[in-house]
Amino acid sequence: MINQKLNYSAALFFAFIVLSVAFCQLTSRGFDASNAQVADMLSETELFSYADLHQAITASKKDKFLIVDLRERSLFNEKHLPGAINIPKQELLNKQHQKALKTGNTILLYAGQEHLAVAAQTLLFSQGYEAVRVIPGSFESIRMHILEGFNPAKAFYSSDKAQFEFPRFMSVQAIQPKEGSQENPLFPDAPESTPIPGGC
Amino acid sequence: MAPFIPQGLINPELTLFFALILGIGFGYILEQAGFSSARKLAGVFYGYDFVVLRVFFTAGITAMTGLMFLGYLGWVDLSLLYVNPTYLYSAIVGGVIMGFGFILGGYCPGTSFVGAVIGKVDAMVFIVGSLIGIFIFGHFYSTFEPVYTGNFLGHIHIYDSLGISKSWFAFMLVVVALIAFMLTQMIEDRVNNISTEAIATRPSYRLPTLLLIAAVFIFLFLPDERKSRMSEVSAEVLMEEVFGDAAYVSTQRVIHQIKNQHNNLILIDARSREEHEYFSLPGAVHVTADDVLNRGWRNLFRKDHRMKVFFSNGSSEATKAFMTARRAGYDNIFIMDGGLNKMFYELFVDIQDDKITSTNLQERSTARFLRDARIFFLEGGIAPRDLEERKVIQAPEQSEIIPVIGGC
Numbered sequence: 001m002i003n004q005k006l007n008y009s010a011a012l013f014f015a016f017i018v019l020s021v022a023f024c025q026l027t028s029r030g031f032d033a034s035n036a037q038v039a040d041m042l043s044e045t046e047l048f049s050y051a052d053l054h055q056a057i058t059a060s061k062k063d064k065f066l067i068v069d070l071r072e073r074s075l076f077n078e079k080h081l082p083g084a085i086n087i088p089k090q091e092l093l094n095k096q097h098q099k100a101l102k103t104g105n106t107i108l109l110y111a112g113q114e115h116l117a118v119a120a121q122t123l124l125f126s127q128g129y130e131a132v133r134v135i136p137g138s139f140e141s142i143r144m145h146i147l148e149g150f151n152p153a154k155a156f157y158s159s160d161k162a163q164f165e166f167p168r169f170m171s172v173q174a175i176q177p178k179e180g181s182q183e184n185p186l187f188p189d190a191p192e193s194t195p196i197p198g199g200c
Numbered sequence: 201m202a203p204f205i206p207q208g209l210i211n212p213e214l215t216l217f218f219a220l221i222l223g224i225g226f227g228y229i230l231e232q233a234g235f236s237s238a239r240k241l242a243g244v245f246y247g248y249d250f251v252v253l254r255v256f257f258t259a260g261i262t263a264m265t266g267l268m269f270l271g272y273l274g275w276v277d278l279s280l281l282y283v284n285p286t287y288l289y290s291a292i293v294g295g296v297i298m299g300f301g302f303i304l305g306g307y308c309p310g311t312s313f314v315g316a317v318i319g320k321v322d323a324m325v326f327i328v329g330s331l332i333g334i335f336i337f338g339h340f341y342s343t344f345e346p347v348y349t350g351n352f353l354g355h356i357h358i359y360d361s362l363g364i365s366k367s368w369f370a371f372m373l374v375v376v377a378l379i380a381f382m383l384t385q386m387i388e389d390r391v392n393n394i395s396t397e398a399i400a401t402r403p404s405y406r407l408p409t410l411l412l413i414a415a416v417f418i419f420l421f422l423p424d425e426r427k428s429r430m431s432e433v434s435a436e437v438l439m440e441e442v443f444g445d446a447a448y449v450s451t452q453r454v455i456h457q458i459k460n461q462h463n464n465l466i467l468i469d470a471r472s473r474e475e476h477e478y479f480s481l482p483g484a485v486h487v488t489a490d491d492v493l494n495r496g497w498r499n500l501f502r503k504d505h506r507m508k509v510f511f512s513n514g515s516s517e518a519t520k521a522f523m524t525a526r527r528a529g530y531d532n533i534f535i536m537d538g539g540l541n542k543m544f545y546e547l548f549v550d551i552q553d554d555k556i557t558s559t560n561l562q563e564r565s566t567a568r569f570l571r572d573a574r575i576f577f578l579e580g581g582i583a584p585r586d587l588e589e590r591k592v593i594q595a596p597e598q599s600e601i602i603p604v605i606g607g608c
Contacts, residue, residue, distance in 0.1 A: 030434065159514040
């Protein structure tokens with residue numbers, strides 16, 4: 001005996017799942033890591049300091065890294081880090097360059113400006129690469145503090161560190177706090193979350 | 201995207217109203233399944249009726265596969281679902297007590313109310329008994345407390361404890377459930393002396409069983425959440441924007457906004473909380489790359505049509521936040537080129553006041569603009585065009601996420 005209703009329901013359930021998964025695959029944007037995963041990787045991955053870079057270049061650790069210069073070919077040909085390969089940033093996702101990146105080594109990126117290397121790192125994370133780090137600063141700072149002699153004072157340099165005592169230069173406030181009020185109206189306290197008790 | 205109450209899509213004050221509606225539905229289904237009968241409920245212990253096992257196993261695997269699938273589609277945020285805390289001692293002791301109570305009285309706490317509502321006196325007495333038990337527990341709580349709160353393992357998931365993935369656990373549970381259905385049917389038939397002829401006339405469950413196993417089998421090859429969504433921007437578009445000029449806003453434009461107290465840009469500080477609290481640009485809201493995907497900021501990025509400008513000390517943190525937000529499909533977002541370091545360098549270090557008298561119009565205007573801005577920021581000296589009370593630049597508010605405590 002056949003239970004028609006149950007069979008139709010089960011077939012419908014199965015078809016819904018298969019079609020939904022197929023639709024998701026077809027409309028995929030081709031990323032190999034979700035946006036949330038990439039955001040986590042960005043927050044967990046630290047910059048590759050000049051101290052580490054100096055060690056990587058001078059000691060026997062060169063083989064563990066793949067150094068990628070993201071600048072244009074003409075700039076790369078003028079000067080670059082020893083052992084670096086050149087992948088202009090606009091060509092980062094080209095298939096032939098993707099093959100060159102799949103060596104299994106940690107990829108170290110540098111560019112004309114630090115934030116461009118950070119952008120390239122984000123793109124590579126989204127393509128499924130996991131071991132990708134950014135060499136801080138621009139090539140100019142790398143040249144000054146590494147190639148022309150390691151400068152220990154700049155061992156942990158980053159162009160994203162504050163270079164000024166900002167409050168000393170800016171006294172303007174867009175909103176004046178009310179007298180006697182402890183609250184800073186520019187940055188109001190985050191609203192407290194409301195726990196909802198419940199249960200059986 | 202569910203769940204709705206923690207994200208404020210349904211007013212949290214309506215929680216009890218929805219609890220009432222769901223409770224009515226749950227009670228109706230229990231009564232329809234025959235769970236108001238103590239004989240039927242106790243049948244699972246005597247082997248003549250396993251309806252309790254079949255109904256609850258079915259409910260469990262249906263909810264489990266549904267949630268997993270909706271989580272994969274991105275329609276439910278599984279991290280916002282409440283997971284009961286595990287207190288091992290009280291779970292074991294309470295389970296033993298409930299087992300005794302179930303087989304002696306023929307009801308569990310929920311089904312006793314179902315029976316009582318339709319007039320069963322034994323169910324009413326069961327409820328009185330449970331209230332007495334609750335009173336005794338409350339009265340002597342200090343004695344029971346070490347057991348009640350002992351061996352707290354946290355809000356754990358069984359698949360984490362077993363060291364397997366969520367998908368594998370789901371697949372194994374479905375297989376176990378289906379095997380349990382077959383075995384319990386066999387036990388029922390034997391205990392109730394059902395004839396072979398009667399068994400042969402039953403509908404076949406082969407096709408639904410195979411389809412369900414196949415559906416859950418698919419989950420083994422799916423990630424917990426989709427790696428890529430239709431609403432996202434492609435990697436090629438991202439690359440073109442961030443490596444071109446389209447993603448950047450000049451520091452002078454931001455200076456102009458602050459100086460003239462316009463409200464055309466939303467300034468977003470992507471640096472750490474400590475740096476933001478120490479100093480930030482007037483009216484800036486604090487959203488790091490980690491927070492961009494937070495539901496609370498969705499209204500800011502989706503519904504507010506002003507330009508959103510990320511900034512940091514340089515441009516690196518701002519770029520991370522920009523990439524995350526832009527990939528999520530948010531429009532009209534930019535990076536302040538060079539960050540605060542460049543802004544302050546232009547305003548206070550690279551002073552070119554000598555160009556105020558330049559013959560080149562652009563150099564003259566820029567030099568004058570920067571000089572006026574420098575005076576404004578240092579002294580608050582130059583009044584805005586509007587000489588009345590300064591307009592207030594309000595930081596946009598973040599919608600709150602409301603944690604839900606409680607569950608069955």
